Amino acid sequence: MAAPARGRFITLEGGEGAGKTTLSRALAARLAAAGLPVLRTREPGGAPGAEALRGLLLTGGIAWDPVAEAMLMFAARREHLAKTILPALQAGIWVVCDRFADSTLAYQCHGHGLPRRVWEGLAAVALEGFAPDCTLVLDLPPAQGMARALARSGGAPDRIEAMGEAFHSRVHAAFQSIATAEPGRCAVLDAKMPPAALAEAAGAVLRDRLGAPL
Template sequence: MAHGRLITLEGGEGTGKSVQRDRLVDALRKAGLDVVATREPGGSPSAEAVRDLLLAHGGDWRPLSEALIHAAARSQHLAETVRPALATGRWVVSDRFSDSTRAYQGWGQGVPLETLDQLERMVVADGKPDLTLMLDVAPEVGLARAHGRGQAADRYETMDLAFHQRLRDGYRAIAAAEPERCVLIDAGGDVDSVAAAVRAAVRDRLGVPI
């Protein structure tokens, strides 16, 4: 049985990751693939239990503590959801993965990147994504979208503009350093045009007729 593929969508607040994940999953299923849609933090029963803890306003977490908690949730997510699906030939599309820890806790909050490298080697090992789609938009635009959802803002959405600019810089740096894995996608347009760019990247990189 062929091993499945792992596709991740990354980006700052309001870049449209969840919407584009769902659009991509639908396109892949129409192409005949068996696909699991998931997210981080969360994506498995035990990892979901950590999600509210991380995103709630009440937690006064040190950046390194946040990184460690994300790593613990990711370890559970991989063990309970991602690796079993891939082993049976299913494809997995995740809204966020390990690049988010590097961007948010590393570039955004100052945890040394060498420390995050060590965590990733321990938790992810050889399970890096086959393709990462970096959705890129100006922080001002992304935050306006996030705040316009009509939902209570999570703790990251309430951080200052400088933090969100660092996130964007971090994601761009990751994409530039790993061009064989990452595709930077302009997410400033409408949902349909971004979805078309996402499908084109998957088609070009992974050979899927979508």
Template sequence: MTRPSRGHSKGRFITLEGGEGAGKTTLARTLAARLAGLGLPVLRTREPGGAPGAEILRGLMLQGPVAWDPVAEALLMFAARREHLARTILPALEAGIWVICDRFSDSTLAYQCHGHGLPESVFQGLMGVALGEFRPDATLVLDLPPEQGMARALKRGAPDRFERLGAGFHARVHAAFRSIAEADPTRCVLLDARQPPAPLAEAAFRELASRLPDLPR
């Protein structure tokens, strides 16, 4: 499956990435409101989830008691992502809607590959099957020391399965997101998530404006 050509769609796909407690959900909400205020149709969504079947898989992966094999976990992630893409993301983009997504394929690279040891060749193969050539137009990577992120995350309530993993796991995930951003600077920008929400949102919007020339000022 490939992304519709820009001649057929004015919708843009923006993803937010980062470790636990980095502030992705808050930033997604703020950016969606700002884009809507500029007159753009906006859809805010998340992963895993974002479509009926994908939400069922989200419950299994985040709240289920099973410690998944890394390959099995990646298969579930990409099954949910494929449903999300087919049922929600592509239809919205084809309708000219801007989509802001809390996590996408970079999270699988960070969590399943760098965190759990999934071979990157397996990740690349699954991405080719599930996404084809489809990629985000821009990705905001929220950079926060993992100990600070986990302290924030644990204030939200009972931890999910990923939040219960140890400090070493979260340190690997944090390093992975930094590497992902550094390896693809055209698509990705690394943002200091230690900032308060308002200046973080301003910095994020500036970076989006520099990467997406059709974003209204």
């Protein structure tokens, strides 16, 4: 039997509370309803070793050196790619991933001032030129995203959510500039739309750009 056609790798990016996880569920459901095999995953994490690293990165117990933190992010990403994403794509599965390398560029470099060359070097080693087939950038004013995230958590801000307005403005601007720099890979969606309209718009992008039967 012929090998299945390679699956497609779709990433969802954007600031806190923009609606990535909500959209990831809706998109995966639409792709599955259209008869495609789908895997939903998220970063940091998505493979056993990467989940272990997620615990180290997100618990907030360690004030990481910024380069060490980026190395751990990319170590987790490499593990996720090697153990989960690439095998799925090879098996013909469409992979919908909540955050990927763009988030490290936006948060660590634009947000925290990590030199871009560090990100570029780590990305070159960890990803070896691999990139998403399509990245959906959810565009929401940071204040609205924070309000959504706070409402979701019952008012208790987590480590990243507590970073402050200027930080989140830089992250927001970073996602815009990433999308502008790579218009072939990235599509910006207005995340102020209600969830169903957003899922419809995202589906249209996947249909137009990747030929998804949506």
